[in-house]
Amino acid sequence: MVQYMTIPEAAVLWKTSSTAIRVSCVEHQIGGAVRFGRSWLIPETAQKPEFPIYRDAKPTVKRTWDKKFQYVG
Numbered sequence: 001m002v003q004y005m006t007i008p009e010a011a012v013l014w015k016t017s018s019t020a021i022r023v024s025c026v027e028h029q030i031g032g033a034v035r036f037g038r039s040w041l042i043p044e045t046a047q048k049p050e051f052p053i054y055r056d057a058k059p060t061v062k063r064t065w066d067k068k069f070q071y072v073g
Contacts, residue, residue, distance in 0.1 A: 022040065
C-alpha cells in the first residue's frame with residue numbers, strides 16, 4: 001500500500017513553502033499526487049519538483065524621493 005503525506009509535511013521535508021507545493025500539485029508537477037476533498041495527498045516516494053528561483057528580478061521603476069517626501073518619479 002502506498003503511503004501518502006500532506007502538503008505541510010512535504011513542505012517540511014523538502015524545505016520549501018506549502019504554497020509552492022500546492023501550486024505544483026495543481027500544475028501536475030508532482031507525480032502521483034491526488035486530490036482528496038479540499039486537500040492534496042502526495043506519495044512519500046515522490047520526487048521534489050524543480051522550483052523556479054527569481055533572484056534576477058529587479059525593480060523596473062527607480063523611485064526617488066525629494067526632501068518633502070513626495071514621489072518625484
